[in-house]
Structures are given as structure tokens and as C-alpha cells.
Amino acid sequence: MTTTDHAEQTPRRPRPWVGWAVFALALCATFVLGLLAASVLERRRESAALLPAAPVADLEGDSAKWGESFPRQYESWRRTAEDGPRTKHGGPGHYDHLAADPRLKALFAGYPFEVEYNDERGHMHALEDVRGTARMDPARGGKPQPGTCLTCKSSDVPGLMAEMGVAEFYKATFGEVSAKVSHPIGCADCHDPQTMNLRITRPALREAFASMGKDINTASHQEMRTLVCAQCHAEYYFAKKNPSEEKGTYLTFPWKRGTTADAMETYYTRDVPHTDWTHPVSGAAMVKMQHPDYEAYRSGVHAYRDVSCADCHMPYRSEGGVKFTDHHIQSPLKNINAACGTCHRWSEAEIRARVETIQDTTRELLDRAEDALVAAHNEVGAAAKAGVTAAQLAESRDLLRRAQLRWDYIAAGNGMGFHAPQESARVLASAIDLAQQARVSVAKARK
Amino acid sequence: MTDRLLSLLRALFALAFLPAGWRLPTFALLGVAAGMGLLLVRVSEMPSYLSDDPRACINCHIMRPHYSTWEHSSHRQAATCNDCHVPHDSVIRTYAFKAKDGLRHAAIFTLRGEPQVIRATPASAAVIQENCVRCHERQLAHTSLPGQGRACATCHDHVPHGDARSLSATPDALVPRLAPLLSRPSGDATP
Numbered sequence: 001m002t003t004t005d006h007a008e009q010t011p012r013r014p015r016p017w018v019g020w021a022v023f024a025l026a027l028c029a030t031f032v033l034g035l036l037a038a039s040v041l042e043r044r045r046e047s048a049a050l051l052p053a054a055p056v057a058d059l060e061g062d063s064a065k066w067g068e069s070f071p072r073q074y075e076s077w078r079r080t081a082e083d084g085p086r087t088k089h090g091g092p093g094h095y096d097h098l099a100a101d102p103r104l105k106a107l108f109a110g111y112p113f114e115v116e117y118n119d120e121r122g123h124m125h126a127l128e129d130v131r132g133t134a135r136m137d138p139a140r141g142g143k144p145q146p147g148t149c150l151t152c153k154s155s156d157v158p159g160l161m162a163e164m165g166v167a168e169f170y171k172a173t174f175g176e177v178s179a180k181v182s183h184p185i186g187c188a189d190c191h192d193p194q195t196m197n198l199r200i201t202r203p204a205l206r207e208a209f210a211s212m213g214k215d216i217n218t219a220s221h222q223e224m225r226t227l228v229c230a231q232c233h234a235e236y237y238f239a240k241k242n243p244s245e246e247k248g249t250y251l252t253f254p255w256k257r258g259t260t261a262d263a264m265e266t267y268y269t270r271d272v273p274h275t276d277w278t279h280p281v282s283g284a285a286m287v288k289m290q291h292p293d294y295e296a297y298r299s300g301v302h303a304y305r306d307v308s309c310a311d312c313h314m315p316y317r318s319e320g321g322v323k324f325t326d327h328h329i330q331s332p333l334k335n336i337n338a339a340c341g342t343c344h345r346w347s348e349a350e351i352r353a354r355v356e357t358i359q360d361t362t363r364e365l366l367d368r369a370e371d372a373l374v375a376a377h378n379e380v381g382a383a384a385k386a387g388v389t390a391a392q393l394a395e396s397r398d399l400l401r402r403a404q405l406r407w408d409y410i411a412a413g414n415g416m417g418f419h420a421p422q423e424s425a426r427v428l429a430s431a432i433d434l435a436q437q438a439r440v441s442v443a444k445a446r447k
Numbered sequence: 448m449t450d451r452l453l454s455l456l457r458a459l460f461a462l463a464f465l466p467a468g469w470r471l472p473t474f475a476l477l478g479v480a481a482g483m484g485l486l487l488v489r490v491s492e493m494p495s496y497l498s499d500d501p502r503a504c505i506n507c508h509i510m511r512p513h514y515s516t517w518e519h520s521s522h523r524q525a526a527t528c529n530d531c532h533v534p535h536d537s538v539i540r541t542y543a544f545k546a547k548d549g550l551r552h553a554a555i556f557t558l559r560g561e562p563q564v565i566r567a568t569p570a571s572a573a574v575i576q577e578n579c580v581r582c583h584e585r586q587l588a589h590t591s592l593p594g595q596g597r598a599c600a601t602c603h604d605h606v607p608h609g610d611a612r613s614l615s616a617t618p619d620a621l622v623p624r625l626a627p628l629l630s631r632p633s634g635d636a637t638p
Contacts, residue, residue: 016461019474026478027485034486039629316615317563321508323618341564342613345604 063186080122147177362417515620520607
């Protein structure tokens with residue numbers, strides 16, 4: 001720096017015009033260079049937007065490979081690994097239902113759900129959690145299960161089914177299938193890698209539509225935004241492909257007569273007499289409902305207005321002017337602004353209060369149903385011990401089976417009744433009624 | 448007194464209060480700062496915000512759905528953004544409100560803090576209500592005025608921006624876009 005030398009040579013009287021000339025020069029240079037730099041950045045973005053998508057192989061199970069071309073979707077999908085703070089009645093995390101509600105142990109006595117019943121975590125944990133559950137671990141009181149149980153847990157499944165054959169996939173043991181899959185639920189479960197269109201990859205839903213006389217190939221894009229979820233968020237049972245099989249392993253949805261609790265009850269009684277287990281206390285032949293989320297949703301007002309699963313659970317996002325579907329699938333209560341606010345113009349607090357009122361009401365009805373069911377199991381059991389015959393108890397056991405199936409249709413689902421508030425209340429009202437009828441019936445039988 | 452003021456200004460003008468050797472570099476640095484400021488004025492289209500042109504509101508992409516829904520509404524015949532979204536009872540209040548709202552928008556946009564669904568703040572909702580009444584006063588004369596907690600938009604909540612509202616509501620709508628910085632043609636750039 002020569003400033004000090006310069007200072008000594010500068011005359012006492014300052015010459016401001018030179019200074020202002022330097023000022024103007026610096027101003028112009030900065031402005032022009034800045035404009036140039038801004039323009040360069042502007043043009044660089046053009047080239048970034050034109051980068052070709054990296055091709056993905058058909059049935060590629062590794063979502064990271066898809067993520068190279070779809071970073072926003074991929075990054076938001078990875079957030080399903082988050083265990084956030086819970087919502088009032090649900091939300092992500094390993095919440096222990098059995099500890100919170102001891103009645104469940106009585107209702108599921110003799111069935112693996114009495115061993116462990118945790119709330120599900122996000123899609124990223126699907127594979128890890130199914131491998132770790134005590135329900136399938138004989139050492140912890142569970143029961144071994146077939147490969148069918150991995151159908152909905154990994155994005156490697158569509159490829160594996162194509163390789164093994166669907167029936168063979170279901171027939172394999174859990175361990176055999178588990179050794180061949182390594183990625184949790186991801187891109188390949190719902191998307192065609194060439195077009196990124198939604199597609200059905202699980203045969204059970206396709207076959208269920210066929211059983212209802214519907215062709216799933218005619219579904220619109222908006223319907224597909226629900227149906228890709230319905231591939232897994234549905235009630236199912238393991239059917240016997242032919243009667244000679246000792247145990248069924250073929251994944252089947254009981255939808256032939258429809259998707260209401262009543263239709264399924266009739267299906268499991270008349271069409272395919274089915275019992276998951278016999279309750280050790282009451283001796284009733286029970287059916288376990290498994291997360292009939294899609295079925296319950298169909299009775300609700302959002303389904304009536306053609307609002308899809310994705311509209312609320314994966315609302316569109318815009319970042320930097322780019323619109324994409326938020327793949328962080330979660331409770332809409334964790335994202336009220338985008339999930340509800342697009343259509344509903346109330347404050348977030350009002351929306352939350354409205355949802356929680358519906359859920360609190362459903363919770364109250366569930367509680368009443370559980371109290372009635374536990375009492376009914378115990379009373380039927382006591383009557384059997386006292387020597388009342390099976391023929392005399394047949395009616396109350398049948399009522400118990402029907403009551404618990406209906407209670408579980410709501411209890412096992414996500415949403416705590418919000419997917420279809422009025423239908424949930426109707427189904428639970430009938431569950432309470434049937435359970436109390438079972439108690440009346442057993443009291444009469446003991447006379 | 449005047450002499451002292453004059454000599455003070457002269458000293459400021461010549462940066463005479465600085466050691467002689469610091470003066471030229473300081474002029475240069477001030478020039479750089481002023482150039483950057485001018486650049487900011489240019490790339491952020493700052494002068495456009497003094498106008499009533501609705502295109503000023505879509506200088507950034509956030510408001511595109513709001514622009515395009517308005518542009519397809521009956522209100523485009525009669526009212527621009529400013530007609531509804533800033534007060535009109537005095538020039539001072541108009542520009543004070545515009546400055547306050549604009550700075551808040553700029554701050555949120557810079558911090559990437561925009562919500563997916565934008566809602567009117569209480570202050571903004573009050574201004575919108577004022578402006579509904581400002582034009583529709585004659586229609587209101589024959590009905591009971593909105594009561595407590597109710598505004599025109601409580602019922603007319605799709606006016607003029609439509610039913611489904613979010614940043615993603617109309618992503619591909621054809622709205623005027625900013626021209627590239629270094630090749631501004633006359634007239635609008637077509638998207």
C-alpha cells in the first residue's frame with residue numbers, strides 16, 4: 001500500500017473532483033459488472049433446467065437412483081424417516097397401544113397383537129419395523145409368517161414378484177423374501193420409471209377391483225392418487241389359492257360385496273368363511289381388521305368430492321417457483337397450511353380444533369365399544385366355564401365376532417375417524433349395540 | 448453560522464475529515480457501494496413498486512397464482528391489486544402500508560419463509576374490507592352491513608382468487624414474466 005507516501009505528497013487543499021471521478025468510475029464498474037454477473041447466473045440456471053433425467057431401470061427398487069433426477073421428491077420422501085412430535089391421536093413414532101390401553105390385550109388375547117401393538121412409523125422405516133416386530137418372533141411370543149407380510153414393506157417387491165411369480169412370492173417364508181429385499185417403501189411402488197405416471201404394482205388391489213367387477217386400468221390420474229395408496233392401506237386376509245392348502249398365504253382384499261364394514265362382515269361369513277383366531281376367553285371366532293384406511297375414506301365427504309389421499313397427505317409444494325408433490329407423507333395435522341388451507345379458508349387453529357373434535361368423538365365411541373367388548377368376552381367365557389353349552393352360546397359368540405370386527409374397522413385404521421366421521425360413528429354405534437346384544441344373549445342363555 | 452455550515456458541507460464533499468491518503472480509496476469504496484445499491488434497484492425492479500401496475504406484484508413467482516386468478520376474474524375489469532390490497536383514504540397511508548407490506552414480503556421471500564398457502568394478515572384483511580365497501584357502497588345501502596367478525600370475504604371467499612388457493616394452484620398459468628436482465632425488449636416478454 002502506498003497510501004502513506006501519497007498522503008505526504010497530497011497538497012493541504014483537497015481536490016474533491018478527482019475523488020468524485022473515482023466514485024463515479026467505481027459506481028459504473030460495479031453496476032455493469034454486477035449486471036453481467038447477475039445475467040451470467042440467470043443464464044446458468046437455463047442450462048441446469050435442461051439437464052436430462054438420468055434413466056431408471058424398470059422395477060428399480062433403490063429410490064436413490066430415482067432421486068438423481070427428482071431431488072425434490074426424493075428429499076421430501078426421505079423425511080418420512082422423521083419421528084416428529086405426535087398429533088393428539090396419532091402421528092409418527094413407536095407409540096405403544098397396549099401400554100396406553102390395556103383393554104387391547106384382552107380384546108386380542110390369543111393373537112399376536114396381544115404381544116406387541118405399536119403405532120406405525122413413516123415409510124422409510126417399513127422394512128426395519130416389520131423385521132423387528134415381536135408379532136412374528138416366536139422367541140417373544142409371536143408367530144412366524146409367510147413372505148406375504150413383506151408385500152407392502154419394500155420397493156424391491158415389484159421386481160421380486162416379477163422374478164419369482166406372485167403365488168410363489170406369497171408362499172415363500174418371511175426369511176426367504178426378507179433376504180432378497182433391502183429398500184423400504186419407495187418410488188418403484190407407485191411410479192412407472194419411464195413416464196413417472198402412477199401405476200399399480202401390487203396384484204391384490206388389481207384382483208380386488210376385478211372381484212368388484214371394476215377395471216382398475218380405467219382409473220383417472222386423480223383416482224390413481226388414491227389407488228396407489230390403497231394397494232397397501234387396505235383390509236386383507238391370506239386366502240387359500242386351492243382348498244388343499246393347509247394355510248392360506250395369498251394376499252386378498254375382501255371387497256367382493258363392497259368396502260364397508262357390513263360388506264366385509266358378510267364376505268367373511270358367507271362368501272369366504274374366515275376366522276383369524278379363536279378368542280381363548282369367550283371362544284368366539286374372531287376376524288382381525290388391518291388398517292382399512294382406503295375403505296373408510298370412501299365413505300367420507302372428501303372422497304365424495306374426489307379429494308385424493310395425496311391431496312391431503314402429500315399436498316403440492318412450490319419451492320423456487322417449481323411445483324412438486326411433497327413426498328413427505330404424514331398426518332395433514334402436521335402440515336395444516338398446505339394440506340387443509342388450499343381449500344378451507346379458516347385459521348389453522350380452527351381447522352385443528354375441528355379435526356380434533358371429530359377425533360375426540362371417535363375416541364369416546366371406541367372407548368365405549370372396548371368396554372362393552374371386554375365385558376362381553378368375559379361374560380361369555382364365564383358362562384362357558386359354568387357349563388353353558390356351545391349351542392347355547394353360539395348366538396352371543398357370533399354377535400361378539402361381528403361387534404369386534406366393526407370396532408376394529410375403525411380402531412385399526414389411521415385418522416381416528418376423520419376419514420369418514422359419520423360412517424365411523426355409525427360403525428362404532430353398531431359395534432357397541434352388537435356387543436351389548438351379546439351380553440344380553442349370554443345372560444339369557446345362563447337362565 | 449452559514450459560513451460554518453458551508454465549510455462543513457465542503458469538508459464532507461471532499462472527505463476532508465479523513466487523512467489525505469484515505470480519501471481516494473474511500474471514494475472508490477463508496478462508489479462500489481453505490482453501484483451495488485443501484486444494481487439492487489435494477490435487478491429487483493424497485494421503481495415498479497411505486498406504480499399501480501399488477502405486473503409489479505409478480506416480479507417474483509410467489510404471487511403468480513394470485514395474479515392469474517385475478518386476471519380470470521370479473522374484478523380485472525375494475526380493480527388492480529392495489530385497489531383492494533392497499534388503503535386509499537390518504538396518500539400517506541397508501542404508501543406507508545405499501546412499504547410495510549412490501550418489506551415484509553421481501554423479507555419473507557429472502558428468508559424462504561413463505562407458507563404454501565398465503566393468508567391475509569389481520570391488517571391486510573381490514574384493508575381489503577375497507578376497499579370492498581369503498582366500491583360497493585351502493586349495493587350495501589340496501590342490506591344489513593356485515594356484523595361482528597364478518598367481512599365481505601367471509602362469504603364471498605372465492606372472490607376474486609378462486610376456490611383452491613396455494614402457491615401451486617395455477618403453476619402453468621400464462622402470466623407476464625420478467626425479461627432477461629441484459630436483453631430487455633420493448634413490451635412484455637411472453638412466457
